[in-house]
Amino acid sequence: MFALAEKFLPGAGLGGYALSPEGRFVFQRGKGARLWDVEGREYIDYVCGAGALIAGHAHPAVTAAVREQAALGGHMFGVLNETAIRLAERLVCDIPCAEKVLYATTGSEATAYAMRLARASTGREKIIKFEGAYHGNHDYALVSTFPRSVGNYPYGRADTGGQPLGVRESIVVAPYNDLATTTRLAEEQREDLAGIIVEPVQRIVRGEEDFLAGLRALCDRLGCLLLFDEVVTGFRLAYGGAHAALGITPDLASFGKVVGGSGPLAAVVGRAEVIDLADPGRKGETDAVYVNGTLHGNPMAARMTLAVLDILQPRGVLEDLDKLTADFCVEAQKIFDRHSVSARALCVGSMWQFLFTDKVPRSYADILASDMGSARRLDEALLREGHYVLPGVRRFFSIAHGQAEAEETLTALDGICHKLF
Ligand SMILES: Cc1ncc(COP(=O)(O)O)c(C=O)c1O
Known part of the structure; x- marks a missing residue:
């Protein structure tokens, strides 16, 4: 082998x-x-x-879900399928910050869409991310994810070859759990700042409540969006996501892994007016956000997710x-x-x-x-x-x-x- x-x-x-x-x-x-x-x-x-x-x-429940859906057709691209709607309804019901749902295929895609939505809704470019945070495999995420040395804020290090310089320049790197430094960096960039993306638990480091609540207040004050990356914490740290337990409401939250039921599905959820920027009927308008993927709303993964949520909810x-x-x-x-x-x-x-x-x-x-x-x-x-x-x-x-x-x-x-x- x-x-x-x-x-x-x-x-x-x-x-x-x-x-x-x-x-x-x-x-x-x-x-x-x-x-x-x-x-x-x-x-x-x-x-x-x-x-x-x-x-x-x-x-057994997840295997049965796969078997049932496979027999009914594994995927339907382009327009709606019943299971994707059922899952969206369930996610809005179970996730406190979710007013609407935007499907993606992977957690990486979900964080990339969250950043794009933040830029489109504010008309600004820059995103604060925290040193050592992993938000997936796309260029905007791979900045100072595993740097060999720390500091030099707000400048990030590229974690991958082939990354355009302009991408790195749009990411402001800040130290996790350090509200004072993050506030200073955010204020310096306030004209350009579209949002702050944060994991409620970064790897094995717990986001302190004062820090996460402080980010919420900071985003409100600067008119930018708070993006929670709940790809790992969603339905694991608490049913509905870490923010359900913390009582902090991000503008958008990215889910994957458990949402997906280990199949090809992830989602961005959050405020309806922001998610609605991806309304396909708005294509062509200047702030309309393009979101599309061959496997979006995949009914097999949607069924698997519903089965997993049934297991976790009691x-x-x-x-x-x-x-x-x-x-x-x-x-x-x-x-x-x-x-x-x-x-x-x-x-x-x-x-x-x-x-x-x-x-x-x-x-x-x-x-x-x-x-x-x-x-x-x-x-x-x-x-x-x-x-x-x-x-x-x-x-x-x-x-x-x-x-x-x-x-x-x-x-x-x-x-x-x-x-x-
Ligand atoms: C916090 C976090 N965000 C995003 C991702 C990316 O998810 P995916 O690997 O499904 O693209 C991961 C993956 O481990 C993750 O841990």
Whole structure:
């Protein structure tokens, strides 16, 4: 399989991650919280489709949704389909900031549309993004996402070759959880500022309530839009999105992963007057926003999403998932402390990560200052023992995980700490 992959895929990978040649494997199938590779080796899956698979692999209700819709036709392009309307109604009902819904195919597309809508509705160009924030794979997102050094605000660093300079110049980079600096940068750019895009939880760093509420007030004062990137947090941190729990209403919010049900669907939701700029009947008007895609409103993914939302909505489901994660991190911390390993088991909701640091990180700078080499060695050891984590990347629990998985991983962690540190 590797020989084939090397021949046809760059770096024998799928674009994002490269494992060391001796540690590579190829997945064949998944069920619940587990994955199996082509050699039959079993893994506990903590990557969970980058967070998309909150219901685990091959959940019977999701599989049934796919089967039913596939039998009815997998996609209809161009005009409406019934399932896409049903899902839009559900999203508006369940997401506090959603008055209307604009479909996209991926989270990246959803953040790109949110930025475009902000520019069109304000007639201004610049967007503030936070250092270390990931908003997807498009040029406007790939500025100072994983810079090797921090600071030099408002100037961003390109995270990709091939990025036009003008794109980078339209992005103002600010430090996360630092309202004073963000306010200063926003005021300096006030004539040109279309919006601020922010993740309510940036990687494993919780957005502080004062900071997020301060951004809301700042956007109101400067007449620009607050864009929440809820691609990861949407329906994971809280049903309806992190902003449902925070009580902060962004103008627009981008959803993906859980919204999509792990299929090809994402969405921008928010204020009707802004979303209506994408009304296809307005094409040709100066501020009309072009939004279109072959798979937009894909009924298969819409059905999968409805199935996943039904699973997540009952009271207690997300709370239990958060508790499983929090308990896991408490036990992991005890293991680190017992072995005098200077690591922290961090979690926010059902997202978690081990970082070698002496303080709870508040920003990308804090993460960069942590001992990433030790974290990598630990993560690679977990991976070798069949606990699927991507080294250095935040990970997830799904509702298919239970005590058995948590305990297996904690036992492995204990052994690894004993051997490695
Ligand atoms: C916060 C956030 N925004 C946007 C994206 C992009 O989503 P996608 O990979 O579906 O394009 C991601 C993907 O991981 C993400 O974590």
